[in-house]
Amino acid sequence: MSQRFRLITLALLLGVGAAQAAGTPPAAAPAAANGKEAPLPLDELRTFAEVLDRVKAAYVEPVDDKTLLENAIKGMLSNLDPHSAYLDPEEFADLQESTSGEFGGLGIEVGTEDGFIKVISPIDDTPAAAAGIQPGDLIVQIDGKPTKGQSMNEAVDSMRGKAGSPITLTIVRGGGKPFDVRLKRAIIKVKSVKTQLLESNYGYLRITQFQVNTGDEVVKGLAQLKKDNKGKLKGLVLDLRNNPGGVLQSAVEVADAFLTKGLIVYTKGRIANSELRFSADPADPSENVPVVVLINGGTASAAEIVSGALQDQKRAILMGTDSFGKGSVQTVLPLNNDRALKLTTALYYTPNGRSIQAQGIVPDIKVERAKVTREQSDFEGFKEADLQGHLANGNGGKDRPTQPGKAPEAAPQDSDFQLSQALSLLKGLSVSRGN
CATH class of the missing domain: 3.90.226.10 (2-enoyl-CoA Hydratase; Chain A, domain 1)
Incomplete structure (x- = not known):
């Protein structure tokens, strides 16, 4: 492939904590769109400083400046869109690590919906896929702790952990009643x-x-x-x-x-x-x-x-x-102290x-998802060529009686309706094109 792909600084990421990061150097911080420095919003900055001062002085427990400022940054980004995020050093490292196809956790790609954590898709051959987690599932609790109001990064962080350690997800599927799914974390090695x-x-x-x-x-x-x-x-x-x-x-x-x-x-x-x-x-x-x-x-x-x-x-x-x-x-966008900004910059x-x-x-x-069930025909295993005294083929061709033998090995399309339909379409195209 051309070198131009290796020089791209944009990474297309699903807005999830376990998604992929760019495999290229992070982009430099963008300049203002019109090339001019935008004037500072002085009134809003004064309000921010006042709120910061009031929280520090009056909140029920002492809060340090670093925590307050990082929370302010996270809040600023979380209200832009579901995919922009402030990444602390650990989250930034996780994002870079997952690009290689190996990371710790359950193997679930998630997003947010109405304040809940929503499953985009389970990754093949992971604990999540084996446990039957499905796209569209809402994760309403993680080990008994509600996810409502949690940021995506917080939820993903709580689902990560040491390989072999247990975790319980409470799932709501299709508007039904909540149910628990118990899993064990694993080192996720994804072959793409x-x-x-x-x-x-x-x-x-x-x-x-x-x-x-x-x-x-x-x-x-x-x-x-x-x-x-x-x-x-x-x-x-x-x-x-x-x-x-x-x-x-x-x-x-x-x-x-x-x-x-x-x-x-x-x-x-x-x-x-x-x-x-x-x-x-x-x-x-x-x-x-x-x-x-x-x-x-x-x-x-x-x-x-x-x-x-x-x-x-x-x-x-x-x-x-x-x-x-x-x-x-x-x-x-890399920031100081091994932090980064994941910012939506284009469509x-x-x-x-x-x-x-x-x-x-x-x-x-x-073609909707459906189950394929193979039915046994009443006439399976008995043909005209099996009848005693049957006529010979009019063109002199050989008889084709029932062939004894074991059932064919199961193939993926046997239980996957959409895949079965895709294969049938390809066969039809081949016949119509004379291949």
């Missing part, structure tokens, strides 16, 4: 790309989140699928369901693996370095294989960039349900100029 053949000629590539090396892993995954298939694929399912996003340049690299020309995404903001445009290069690791992209309500941020680019460029068919709708870009737009913010991506074919 997984591949396998669904059956001969049809591949499956899942991206769980966008880490620094995800673009390279996708290119390697496409090559591995071709090798496993012993030749070019006839179709590929790209699974972005419950993918909470991550690093912007990785999303661009993934989209570029399927596109040979045209715009992938552009960003617009108030500061000069937030105006960015990314276009595809001619290389085509995907070999123009037909693609169906699976999305759902847990598909967010960087995953929506890829979905939107492939949809606008008519490179793939999107199937599933509406995506999450997180279309903003956060810049990580991103798909090649056709769509802003996904608070709207999401609408799939080309809507």
